[in-house]
Amino acid sequence: MLDFKSSLTYLIKKDLKELCSIDSSKNSIEGIAQVQSLYRDRLSKLGMISKLVKGEGDSGVDSDDLQLLICSSQTNHERTISFICHADTVLAPFEVKLEEGKLYGSGVADNKGGALLGVMALEKCYFELSKKFNINFIVSPSEETGSHGFHGIFKEIGSMSHIVLGLEPALSSGELVDSRNGNLWVEIELEGKSGHSGRLDNDYLNAAQVQIEVYQDIQKTLSKFEETTIQITGMSTHNDSYNRVASHSKMSLDIRFNCHKSHSEIMNYFDNLSADSFSKSKIKSKPITIKTKYVDACPPMEKKKDLKFKSLTHTTFKKSGGAADINYFSHESNLCIDGLGPCGFNLHRKDEYIHLNDFTYRLQNLIELLDELSMSDDYKETL
């Protein structure tokens, strides 16, 4: 007869094999929906009610049929916990195999392992946890391509959530993720007036020259924020002649920051950016103009003070550079923890794998955390 641990491992292996055999790579609409329905069916057995939501606004080409799965406990408590994971993978399925305790498969770590782990933890803890918290389990159909069209819904659910648990893989060095940078991709476009560069009278408005002044001001302003970086990712003018000044100039910037306060102050700076403070030479009839466009604005997942959970005493945390869906749920007064899925190796490659033992270890850890949340109010000190 199988003991408990080996029968659990057998079930995990069976479920992951099934999940990793489904093609849920980018725009494989049917496969993505199939993966979502496997989670939905299990969560509905717990009493969770599900809905599929279409993306809003410009959700990108070919993604109109991709829908966000939201499963919710129909409870009405003061506090809410939301889980976030995704159904899509970067690669189409490749052979799912188990070798020396390692399970290989497309998305086995990112994010089918994590999502399954979240479902299994809820199967164990839902009854007690839902006596105290409203619970949401959210499955994005398109995280790997940015979950476009769903950021507004993430933000809305985040604003109602006190705790957000991200099921992305733990870092390959084992840590959970306690913070992620936010980023702002901003395009700054200046329009001036061209003229002969040998005749520097008032009849020209050099947009490229002013662009440099603007950049210097941005650098100076941003240097006041801790752990904030700025990179110029593009620069162009429409000018290709040496003896004419550029009437047009465009610059794209990638700015990264680690807290909500920096995020709102940086946005505020760009919202109020005007040519008046830069343009040295102005023609009254046609002053230089600055247009600012946010191409992407992702909030940071901010690190909270020391976590008070007993179940996390032996857990180590690290910041992860890249943004993820969980960033959009984060706000100043909620707690976000990501990387609760099994440790993932070689993500987005044809040799992506997890250790099956690590899956059971992390499942146990998540169960302990949810048990602690069900039983104690100590978590409130962290918020």
Ligand SMILES: [Zn+2]
């Ligand atoms: Zn992922």
